[in-house]
Amino acid sequence: MGRNNSLDLPSFIWLWKIAAWAMGFTLVSYSLLLLSGGKILSSRLNLSRSWGWVKLFHLVTGVTLIFLVLLLLAIGLVGTVGHYGDLGHSSHLWAGLLVVLLVIVSGWSATNIFQGKVWARRLHLFVNALLMIGLIFVSWTGWSVVQKYL
Numbered sequence: 001m002g003r004n005n006s007l008d009l010p011s012f013i014w015l016w017k018i019a020a021w022a023m024g025f026t027l028v029s030y031s032l033l034l035l036s037g038g039k040i041l042s043s044r045l046n047l048s049r050s051w052g053w054v055k056l057f058h059l060v061t062g063v064t065l066i067f068l069v070l071l072l073l074a075i076g077l078v079g080t081v082g083h084y085g086d087l088g089h090s091s092h093l094w095a096g097l098l099v100v101l102l103v104i105v106s107g108w109s110a111t112n113i114f115q116g117k118v119w120a121r122r123l124h125l126f127v128n129a130l131l132m133i134g135l136i137f138v139s140w141t142g143w144s145v146v147q148k149y150l
C-alpha cells in the first residue's frame with residue numbers, strides 16, 4: 001500500500017467480490033460434478049438406469065468449472081501484480097497453480113474418455129479426487145491471505 005505504483009487491495013474490492021462469487025460457484029460446480037459423475041459411474045456399472053442428459057449436464061458443468069478456475073487464476077494474478085507488482089507472496093500461489101493444473105488434466109482426460117480410452121476413466125477419477133484436496137488447500141490459503149486485510 002505504501003508504494004506509489006501499487007493499487008490498494010481495498011480499491012480492488014470489486015475484483016475480490018467477483019473472486020468470492022466465482023469460488024462459490026466453483027464449489028457448487030464441483031459438488032454437482034461429483035453427483036452427476038457418480039450417476040454416470042453407477043449407470044455404467046449397471047447399478048442404476050442411465051439417463052442421457054446426466055452426461056450432457058456433467059459435461060456442461062465441467063466446462064463451467066474449468067472456466068471458473070481460469071477466471072480465478074486471472075483475478076489472482078491481476079490482483080496480486082496490481083497490488084504488489086510481483087507474485088509469490090504465500091503458498092496460495094502454489095495452491096492456485098496446482099488447482100489449475102488438475103482441472104486442465106481433468107478436462108483433458110474427459111476428452112480421452114470420449115475416445116474410448118480405458119486409462120482415461122481412472123485418470124479422470126484420480127485427478128478429480130486430488131482436485132477436492134486442491135480446492136480445500138486453495139480456499140484455506142486464500143482465506144488466510146484475506147485475513148491479513150480484515
Ligand code: HEM
Nearest residue numbers: 033034037038040041044059062063106107110113121128
Ligand atoms: C473438469 C471438468 C470435467 C469434465 C469436462 C468432465 C467430463 C466427463 C466426461 C466426458 C465423462 C465421460 C462420460 C461418459 O462416460 O460418456 C466423465 C465421467 C465421469 N466424471 Fe467427469 N468431468 C469433469 C469433472 C469431474 C469431477 C470434478 C468429478 C468428480 C468430483 C467427475 C467425476 C466423474 C465420474 C465419476 C465419471 C464416471 C467415470 C466412469 O464412468 O468410470 N468429473 N466426466
Ligand code: HEM
Nearest residue numbers: 023072073076077080087088089090093096139142143145
Ligand atoms: C481456484 C481457485 C483460486 C485460484 C486458481 C487462485 C489463484 C491465485 C493466484 C495465482 C494468486 C497470486 C498469488 C501470489 O502470487 O502470491 C492469487 C492471489 C490471491 N488470492 Fe487466489 N485463487 C483462488 C481462490 C482464492 C480464494 C478462495 C480466495 C479467498 C478466500 C483467494 C484470495 C486471494 C487473495 C486475497 C490474493 C492476493 C494475494 C496476496 O495478497 O498475497 N483466492 N490467487
